[in-house]
Amino acid sequence: MLTRFESSSEVRDVAVNHVGRVVAGLRQDGKFKEALAAVDRHAELLRKLKKPDEIEALSVSVYDAWAETFIKPASGRRRSASTKRA
Numbered sequence: 001m002l003t004r005f006e007s008s009s010e011v012r013d014v015a016v017n018h019v020g021r022v023v024a025g026l027r028q029d030g031k032f033k034e035a036l037a038a039v040d041r042h043a044e045l046l047r048k049l050k051k052p053d054e055i056e057a058l059s060v061s062v063y064d065a066w067a068e069t070f071i072k073p074a075s076g077r078r079r080s081a082s083t084k085r086a
Helices: 009-028 032-048 052-068
Strands: none
Touching: 009 032, 009 052, 032 052
């Protein structure tokens, strides 16, 4: 589809957003290794779409969420919704 509609910014945006949704879904399900693998699988596409910064941003979001699973909240305190990542 990208080849056929190469000049369409809307098609390009759909492709970038799709990758983000795939990674976010896996991240939210706690499937961190799979989320990183999805970033890796889509890296070439993101480079082709001239969105290489998305590769790093998506990877960082996965590593951040994964790291948060190792943080123990202080006794009796829960993290507020404002400090949680999407």
